Amino acid sequence: MSEPFLKYRTRFASSLKNELIPLFDDLSKKTRIPKSRLLDEAIEDLLRKHKA
Numbered sequence: 651m652s653e654p655f656l657k658y659r660t661r662f663a664s665s666l667k668n669e670l671i672p673l674f675d676d677l678s679k680k681t682r683i684p685k686s687r688l689l690d691e692a693i694e695d696l697l698r699k700h701k702a
Contacts (some may be wrong), residue, residue, distance in 0.1 A: 659686070 653661070666674070678685045 674685065674688070677683075678688060681688075
């Protein structure tokens with residue numbers, strides 16, 4: 651089966667510290683915000699911070 655087409659997003663792979671994974675999972679469940687949206691927000695904040 652092929653990968654689903656993503657019109658407005660791009661797949662990428664990365665890794666996180668082990669201790670961040672359960673916290674990230676809990677935040678997504680608690681807020682009911684998908685992890686991809688939380689990552690978008692975090693990257694936007696980081697880019698703003700570094701004026702990129």
